[in-house]
Amino acid sequence: MAKPANLPIIDLSSSDLEHSAKSIRQACMEYGFFYLVNHGVGEELLDRVFSESRKFFALPLEEKMKLARKNHRGYTPLYAENLNPSASSRGDSKESFYIGPLEDDSVQCKLNQWPLEDGAASWKCTMETYYEHVLDAGKRLISLIAQALNVEQDFFGKVGATDDPNGFLRLLHYPGVLEVSDEERYGASAHSDYGMITLLATDGVGGLQVCREKSSHPQIWEDVLSLKGAFIVNIGDMLERWTNCLFRSTLHRVVPTGRERYSLAFFLDPNPDCMVECLKSCCSESSPPKFAPIRSGDYLKERLQVTYSSQE
Numbered sequence: 622m623a624k625p626a627n628l629p630i631i632d633l634s635s636s637d638l639e640h641s642a643k644s645i646r647q648a649c650m651e652y653g654f655f656y657l658v659n660h661g662v663g664e665e666l667l668d669r670v671f672s673e674s675r676k677f678f679a680l681p682l683e684e685k686m687k688l689a690r691k692n693h694r695g696y697t698p699l700y701a702e703n704l705n706p707s708a709s710s711r712g713d714s715k716e717s718f719y720i721g722p723l724e725d726d727s728v729q730c731k732l733n734q735w736p737l738e739d740g741a742a743s744w745k746c747t748m749e750t751y752y753e754h755v756l757d758a759g760k761r762l763i764s765l766i767a768q769a770l771n772v773e774q775d776f777f778g779k780v781g782a783t784d785d786p787n788g789f790l791r792l793l794h795y796p797g798v799l800e801v802s803d804e805e806r807y808g809a810s811a812h813s814d815y816g817m818i819t820l821l822a823t824d825g826v827g828g829l830q831v832c833r834e835k836s837s838h839p840q841i842w843e844d845v846l847s848l849k850g851a852f853i854v855n856i857g858d859m860l861e862r863w864t865n866c867l868f869r870s871t872l873h874r875v876v877p878t879g880r881e882r883y884s885l886a887f888f889l890d891p892n893p894d895c896m897v898e899c900l901k902s903c904c905s906e907s908s909p910p911k912f913a914p915i916r917s918g919d920y921l922k923e924r925l926q927v928t929y930s931s932q933e
């Protein structure tokens with residue numbers, strides 16, 4: 622067991638916005654990870670999402686493969702994804718299911734894939750309800766993050782990041798017993814997230830670890846304990862880039878604990894057409910912009926291609 626990470630707790634419902642913004646700034650500079658409480662997503666809804674997620678992953682593989690990942694939506698089987706391709710050619714021991722922006726489900730373009738068996742209507746409805754709730758919490762958090770960066774609260778709306786954002790809900794299942802006996806295999810190998818922020822809910826089973834200093838040798842990993850009712854939030858690479866590395870996109874991984882584990886990751890990423898350009902409030906003469914402006918969609922496409930290059 623690693624030492625537990627002492628992550629800060631941010632209260633999304635606090636009326637003292639100035640205090641919250643200050644705490645977020647500190648949390649994002651020091652850890653890139655924090656707990657988010659009073660976020661408005663009900664426990665009962667979360668329980669239902671976990672229960673529906675379990676039902677889906679319990680289906681036979683051939684049923685799940687009918688919804689195999691297309692357009693970054695649908696099912697990815699065990700060992701198909703490698704988040705750290707430079708370190709190992711082995712895939713991670715997790716299976717997952719991606720749900721993309723719900724507007725895509727309009728008559729013109731139906732990109733999301735949904736199960737078709739009995740109970741599918743309530744499954745879809747539960748996932749859509751959760752998607753909307755977690756997106757709402759994420760958008761409220763983004764306004765606070767803007768305040769923490771000394772820009773207007775609606776900055777990320779104005780630059781086109783959070784109007785029609787690229788939000789992806791990912792249901793994750795880590796089996797307790799590995800089919801392939803291999804000590805080096807991770808549930809999720811070491812990675813940082815690619816986008817803006819991630820809001821993670823877990824079923825309480827441990828395994829998530831963070832490494833605060835990417836370049837330290839040897840790397841020091843700390844356990845992220847679950848905090849009942851709280852989301853675990855982390856900063857992604859695009860926000861690190863936006864803030865000229867003032868905010869950290871922290872390396873994390875999931876180690877096998879011998880126990881089965883379910884989690885729900887919501888990746889809140891900017892609209893693909895949004896330009897990500899180092900914020901003036903994060904640059905100075907002694908700290909000039911480290912990155913050229915980039916279209917969010919182009920950046921993400923490049924990163925995802927590397928992760929999934931062995932299959933497509």
Ligand SMILES: O=C(O)CCC(=O)C(=O)O
Nearest residue numbers: 793809814829875884886
């Ligand atoms: O399941 C978890 O706890 C973390 C998942 C994760 O880091 C990811 O999907 O990017």
Ligand SMILES: [Fe+2]
Nearest residue numbers: 812813814873
């Ligand atoms: Fe991650």
